[in-house]
Amino acid sequence: MECNNQIEFTTLDEIRKQHFPNVSGDVVYMINTFFVTKDAQSYKLDKNFIDRCELLQSSEFDVFKDKMQFSIIRIFTKAKPRPVILR
Numbered sequence: 001m002e003c004n005n006q007i008e009f010t011t012l013d014e015i016r017k018q019h020f021p022n023v024s025g026d027v028v029y030m031i032n033t034f035f036v037t038k039d040a041q042s043y044k045l046d047k048n049f050i051d052r053c054e055l056l057q058s059s060e061f062d063v064f065k066d067k068m069q070f071s072i073i074r075i076f077t078k079a080k081p082r083p084v085i086l087r
Contacts, residue, residue, distance in 0.1 A: 009044040012036065016073055019053045026070035032077055051076045 010018075012029045029036040029043075036043060056072040058064040 005048065008047040010047050010050075012040050012043050012045075012073075012075075015045070015050070015053065015075060020055050020071075020073060023055065023071050023073070026068070028070060028072045030072060030074040032075075045075065045077070049077050051078045 016023055016027060029040055031043075031045070053076070054074045056074065058067065058070045058072070064070075
């Protein structure tokens with residue numbers, strides 16, 4: 001495989017440290033609309049492919065209000081949207 005651009009891989013934890021250095025404790029990651037459910041430590045993304053990141057706290061969800069607190073870090077990539085096909 002060839003790539004015209006230099007690829008700089010970064011882990012999800014490195015993304016957390018860069019964008020949200022004050023976040024500690026349990027973290028759930030999302031990439032676009034998908035939750036990372038297993039092996040979060042093995043994921044790597046190209047730094048140049050990251051568009052933006054957002055932080056959500058579990059306390060913002062009614063269903064988690066009385067539960068153990070955790071953070072959700074959602075990473076949005078620069079992927080082109082897929083066309084929607086209606087039938």
